Amino acid sequence: MRSTFLLTAGLMLAPAIATAQTTAPAAPATAPQTAPATGATTAPVGTPQTGPGTTAPATTAAAPVGTGTIVQALPSIPAHATLVRLLTAAKLDAQLGGAGPFTLFAPNDEAFSRLPAGTLDTxxxxxxxxxxxxxxxxxxxxxxxxxxxIKSQITAGGGRATLTTLSGQPLVATIDNGSILLTDAVGNKSYVDKPADVREANGVIHSTNGISLPKLG
Structure with missing residues (x-):
């Protein structure tokens, strides 16, 4: 019963995912700016700036670590209400509210809105x-x-890093246009679409613009 549903769900989900979530986030701005713009740096996060007028290596300040859990923080992140609803229905909120630590690649509401009608109800x-x-x-x-x-792992892996998920299946992380690109076990792609990590006491949340499927069947 379970394997039959997984195969059916895969057939419903895969076409929408494969065609609708491969758009990279906007490229960082390259024109001179009078003040740093959030999410618009011209170098990867943490890369020292060595251009004229730089008096010290510039790094992106680490996001403060919250005192709650990733489950408690997720509802406060805009455009993630659907994922909150699904995690609650699956009772994964209890597990992800535990000690962890965990890294959650969180599809935004737009990613779920592209699914075929009736898929979420199913x-x-x-x-x-x-x-x-x-x-x-x-x-x-x-x-x-x-x-x-993640970017350090990608560099150490010669351009790719394999992240094993709690499903037991991999997500392959690469860099595309300066953004982290995730490719799931069936070839669907999604981007980490927010430059700042949401860091909590038991893990990190990265917003993504697509859904990552396990191999089904």
Missing amino acids: LLAPANVASLTTILKNHVVPGALTSDQ
């Missing part, structure tokens, strides 16, 4: 909780990984 049906849980776990990686740390 996933939320009580009989499909186990399958929904598997799909959601494919967005969670053990350990608290900041963007800088």
Whole structure:
């Protein structure tokens, strides 16, 4: 029953995901600026600036670490209400509210809005909780990984880093146009679309513009 639903869900989800979430975030601004603009630096996060007029290496200040959990923080992040609803339905909010640490790649509401009509209702049906849980776990990686740390792993891996999710399946992280690109086990792609890490006591949240599926069937 579960494998049949997973295969059916995959057939419903994959076409929308494959065609609608591969747009990279806007490229960083390259024109001179009188003051730093949030999310518009011209060098990767943490890269020293060595241009004229620089008196000291410039780095992006680390985001402050919150005192709550990633589950408690998620509702306060704009455009993630659908993911909050799904995590609650799958009862993953209890696990992700634990000690962790975890890294959550959090699809935004727009990513879910592109799914075929009726898909969310199907996933939320009580009989499909186990399958929904598997799909959601494919967005969670053990350990608290900041963007800088993921980029360091990508560099160390010769341009790619394989992150094993709680579903047991991989997400492959690469860099595209300065942004972190995630490719799931069936070839769907999504981008980390926010430059700042949301850091909490038990992990890190990265907003993404697409859904990452496990291999189904």
